[in-house]
Amino acid sequence: MTLIVHKYGGTSMGSTERIRNVAKRVGKWVRAGYQLVVVPSAMSGETNRLLGLAKELAPQHHDEAYARELDALAATGEQASSALLAIALQAEGIASVSYAGWQVPIRTDMAYTKARIESIDDARVRADLQAGRVVIVTGFQGVDPEGNITTLGRGGSDTSAVAVAAAMKAQECLIYTDVDGVYTTDPRVVAEARRLKTVSFEEMLEMASMGSKVLQIRSVEFAGKYRVPLRVLSSFTPWDIDIAQEAQSGTLITFEDDEHMEQAVVSGIAFNRDEAKISVLGVPDRPGIAFQILGAVADANIDVDVIIQNLSKDGITDFSFTVNRGDYARVIDLLKTSVIPKLGASDVVGDPKICKVSIVGIGMRSHVGIAAKMFRVLSEEGINIQMISTSEIKTSVVIDEKYMELAVRALHKAFELEQAAA
Amino acid sequence: MTLIVHKYGGTSMGSTERIRNVAKRVGKWVRAGYQLVVVPSAMSGETNRLLGLAKELAPQHHDEAYARELDALAATGEQASSALLAIALQAEGIASVSYAGWQVPIRTDMAYTKARIESIDDARVRADLQAGRVVIVTGFQGVDPEGNITTLGRGGSDTSAVAVAAAMKAQECLIYTDVDGVYTTDPRVVAEARRLKTVSFEEMLEMASMGSKVLQIRSVEFAGKYRVPLRVLSSFTPWDIDIAQEAQSGTLITFEDDEHMEQAVVSGIAFNRDEAKISVLGVPDRPGIAFQILGAVADANIDVDVIIQNLSKDGITDFSFTVNRGDYARVIDLLKTSVIPKLGASDVVGDPKICKVSIVGIGMRSHVGIAAKMFRVLSEEGINIQMISTSEIKTSVVIDEKYMELAVRALHKAFELEQAAA
Numbered sequence: 145m146t147l148i149v150h151k152y153g154g155t156s157m158g159s160t161e162r163i164r165n166v167a168k169r170v171g172k173w174v175r176a177g178y179q180l181v182v183v184p185s186a187m188s189g190e191t192n193r194l195l196g197l198a199k200e201l202a203p204q205h206h207d208e209a210y211a212r213e214l215d216a217l218a219a220t221g222e223q224a225s226s227a228l229l230a231i232a233l234q235a236e237g238i239a240s241v242s243y244a245g246w247q248v249p250i251r252t253d254m255a256y257t258k259a260r261i262e263s264i265d266d267a268r269v270r271a272d273l274q275a276g277r278v279v280i281v282t283g284f285q286g287v288d289p290e291g292n293i294t295t296l297g298r299g300g301s302d303t304s305a306v307a308v309a310a311a312m313k314a315q316e317c318l319i320y321t322d323v324d325g326v327y328t329t330d331p332r333v334v335a336e337a338r339r340l341k342t343v344s345f346e347e348m349l350e351m352a353s354m355g356s357k358v359l360q361i362r363s364v365e366f367a368g369k370y371r372v373p374l375r376v377l378s379s380f381t382p383w384d385i386d387i388a389q390e391a392q393s394g395t396l397i398t399f400e401d402d403e404h405m406e407q408a409v410v411s412g413i414a415f416n417r418d419e420a421k422i423s424v425l426g427v428p429d430r431p432g433i434a435f436q437i438l439g440a441v442a443d444a445n446i447d448v449d450v451i452i453q454n455l456s457k458d459g460i461t462d463f464s465f466t467v468n469r470g471d472y473a474r475v476i477d478l479l480k481t482s483v484i485p486k487l488g489a490s491d492v493v494g495d496p497k498i499c500k501v502s503i504v505g506i507g508m509r510s511h512v513g514i515a516a517k518m519f520r521v522l523s524e525e526g527i528n529i530q531m532i533s534t535s536e537i538k539t540s541v542v543i544d545e546k547y548m549e550l551a552v553r554a555l556h557k558a559f560e561l562e563q564a565a566a
Numbered sequence: 567m568t569l570i571v572h573k574y575g576g577t578s579m580g581s582t583e584r585i586r587n588v589a590k591r592v593g594k595w596v597r598a599g600y601q602l603v604v605v606p607s608a609m610s611g612e613t614n615r616l617l618g619l620a621k622e623l624a625p626q627h628h629d630e631a632y633a634r635e636l637d638a639l640a641a642t643g644e645q646a647s648s649a650l651l652a653i654a655l656q657a658e659g660i661a662s663v664s665y666a667g668w669q670v671p672i673r674t675d676m677a678y679t680k681a682r683i684e685s686i687d688d689a690r691v692r693a694d695l696q697a698g699r700v701v702i703v704t705g706f707q708g709v710d711p712e713g714n715i716t717t718l719g720r721g722g723s724d725t726s727a728v729a730v731a732a733a734m735k736a737q738e739c740l741i742y743t744d745v746d747g748v749y750t751t752d753p754r755v756v757a758e759a760r761r762l763k764t765v766s767f768e769e770m771l772e773m774a775s776m777g778s779k780v781l782q783i784r785s786v787e788f789a790g791k792y793r794v795p796l797r798v799l800s801s802f803t804p805w806d807i808d809i810a811q812e813a814q815s816g817t818l819i820t821f822e823d824d825e826h827m828e829q830a831v832v833s834g835i836a837f838n839r840d841e842a843k844i845s846v847l848g849v850p851d852r853p854g855i856a857f858q859i860l861g862a863v864a865d866a867n868i869d870v871d872v873i874i875q876n877l878s879k880d881g882i883t884d885f886s887f888t889v890n891r892g893d894y895a896r897v898i899d900l901l902k903t904s905v906i907p908k909l910g911a912s913d914v915v916g917d918p919k920i921c922k923v924s925i926v927g928i929g930m931r932s933h934v935g936i937a938a939k940m941f942r943v944l945s946e947e948g949i950n951i952q953m954i955s956t957s958e959i960k961t962s963v964v965i966d967e968k969y970m971e972l973a974v975r976a977l978h979k980a981f982e983l984e985q986a987a988a
Contacts, residue, residue: 160619160622160623163623164623167623194646197582197646197650198649198650198653200582201582201585201586201589201650201653201654201657202653202654202656202657203657209656210653210656212663213649213650213652213653213656213663213664214649214653216645216648216649216652216664216666217645217646217649217650217653219645220642220643220645220646220649221642223638223639223641223642223645224616224619224639224642226638227620227635227636227638227639227642228619228620228623228635228639230635230638231620231623231624231632231635231636231639232623232624234624234631234632234635235623235624235625241634241635242635242638244638244715246668247713247714247715291669292669293666293669
């Protein structure tokens, strides 16, 4: 029998009516002869409700001191929605069983609130599948080596689903969500944005990391690493649409060596206004400064995105990077108190009101002048570029937040993304 | 250091403000030099909210088929409130850690929705106490031998607290609740009802089983078996009242051999209108009929309370018993379809509109005529007695539900319960 993993997001699980709808859809796949593992998110709003209660009790709740309990708290949202889905399936006459992360178990490291999956034991799940049951695996969570509950960070249920699909060698992992696929850019910003039938893993990775919030980035990494075919599709189609049609809908995330890929030069425009820019000024340019600055930031479990170090003048250089806007104040504080004095740098400055805009496309590898075209388009719109960062298939710029929409629309038009690739 | 267990009920945990209040009260005990294990219930309303969602998905959700998932669902309420209390304590500067039932672990049998605790491993909890932490143990739940989440039934957090107190040999188990102790009867029925400063375990057991809903009956059994001193007290006193005063408030549940006990003949009047009466008529009187009838009921995991078998006439007898009102229809159906035909009985009749009224008191052992006085009082009020059942320290009657208040008030007055014992 063919094994498929379904993942349903918070809005898809947002009410008992929607949960019943998910159960009917899953039932359709079961009756069509598939084995199913289903990974549901918490009912929409539930995680925020729980963390809101925590925040009332500990207004300074970003403090890592609370991290273990925040994870134990937040994990209950998915445990509840998983049990509810199992009940809905049973009410539809479909045998099912739900497992919390620790019951599978899904083993993670000990990084509370942003744990990484280390291994998945599939014995229990496989036995249930063989006994004819739909297995519901609670997303977003796992258990660390000491038996503490951990969570994988926001959107972590995507990662759970892909990790389970990889561990079980599922034929495909279907991510049901409230959008019907991956677009050339956010349709709320550019009305002409177009749904992509396929997108490569590498492109998706760059899109996801840039704030195209369709999929958690780590889930895409996982899918690429273990070659799990991944499809993003809508859970808002009628549950009883033809299964062959449903199986072809949405956006398939493909491997580069697959055939029939859309080979546009630029596949999409991603943007992210959740970042802040930080510059350490007047740093003596000697080996190890990047480590001294970013090591301290990493030790505080803060993710850094773009990193730029300018050429030094007279043995002095500036060092800039971006972090999540929510970490901005902490990083500034951290650098001022413990890094700058040791480093002998002159100052730390920053700007939380920036945004990052990126053009992404596998085709950029074989086409020269794409980045230059991006810079020209922005310059024609009078937009000043503050930072530039490039990879093989992506060019990103950091600009003033207020120019974001203008930049995205101009680039979408200039790269003709409203038209399907030839 | 002296170890104390605190248990806080759902209303005591009903909002973040109240949780903060619990944290301040616990903090007061910690600062006074006690080691504390705290067992919180789910926030009031949460268990009903969760089970209400399940009921929407499976309207026939009493079905045992859903039991495993109902337990996984309901257990999230206590897991969340435990994590919230840990956060509230940490925000007060008190080191604390919360453990779900499976993390302690609290091992139970596999009877979903009404599991029994089999053992508690105290190693992890003890290590935390020694490290100076308040340990929060999630009430109401445990883990079965196959790693499934189980719950202990409504009010099960009391049992969790007492079981933890027994396993850890705590000096006392304080049950904080929304009433300030155990009364001679329900003050909503009899205005003159009086709070008892002490009550014996055996009396409390009879009171609890009769619907004095202050404590779950199994928690009292546990406390008696392991000789855990148990005190019921209010969580609605100001958190900063003098700790010596708080430690003496409420009602202490004592061992019979303790000194200074109130030795009233009758300590209290209990009543319960949650039962229904069922009679199997025309049963051939031969060995094994009680087992044939009640064995089938027990196999369906239904509790039976009062059981009466009349003298037989011509080899034919009637067999009556009471069950929870919620199980009434199931039991009637069960008897009609699978027991009556096999047994050769003539019919099953029942009445869900009954109530049970009991007088309870250790002193009844050494005083004759107490039961007779009860029957006289009821007869003087014109109340017909349908069933009678007695134990060493209790006499219960089943009467028409509509006479309940009348019976309780008349008995409370006749046994002079409004006056403290000499």
